[in-house]
Amino acid sequence: MKKLSLAMLLSMLAIPVSAADIDAGKAKSGMCAACHGGAGISAVPMYPNLAGQKAMYLTKQLKDFKSGKRQDPTMKGMSMALSDSDIANVSAYYASLK
Secondary structure, eight states: OHHHHHHHHHHHHHHHHHHSOHHHHHHHTHHHHHHHOTTSOOSSTTSOOOTTOOHHHHHHHHHHHHHTSSOOHHHHHHHHTOOHHHHHHHHHHHHHOO
């Protein structure tokens, strides 16, 4: 029973990621590339690498920048230009990169 419950919980957590459109995220990621690199690997150490990060983590960070919960003037501006769907798609795209 515990295994079934755990499997159901994990599958529910995966739903938002699988609903995201990786191709749309790639198309929208151009605005991220200047700082985070075209493939999500930054050439500048002060900017974090996005490639391979978990989609849920990236989604949370972008939503926190957008809401003001996390403060950074550059990321605030970038995140304000993204819809919730865009955030999910961009997050899925970077999570898909290795």
